Amino acid sequence: MGLILHSGNAKSYGMEGIQAAKQGDMEAADRKMEAANNELENAHNAQTNLLSKEASGENVEVTLLMVHAQDHLMNAMTFCDLANEFIELYKSK
Numbered sequence: 001m002g003l004i005l006h007s008g009n010a011k012s013y014g015m016e017g018i019q020a021a022k023q024g025d026m027e028a029a030d031r032k033m034e035a036a037n038n039e040l041e042n043a044h045n046a047q048t049n050l051l052s053k054e055a056s057g058e059n060v061e062v063t064l065l066m067v068h069a070q071d072h073l074m075n076a077m078t079f080c081d082l083a084n085e086f087i088e089l090y091k092s093k
Helices: 002-022 026-055 064-091
Strands: none
Touching: 002 026, 002 064, 026 064
């Protein structure tokens, strides 16, 4: 559930960052993206923990929930990359 929680938070912060940049508040946009990056780091740590368990021989069951969580993480990472690009575009206006 940590993957889903932190990934969802990251995506939300990314959207808030875009909205702040759109309104011209670049400092807020940067803060939102820093928060998004912190959430992505937390999600990535949760993922790494699972991968480490499997690599050490512990059985990690792959369930629909696990697949869903991985999907959330990849979506959040892509979204935040694009959010950074949008923010840079707003900054250059």
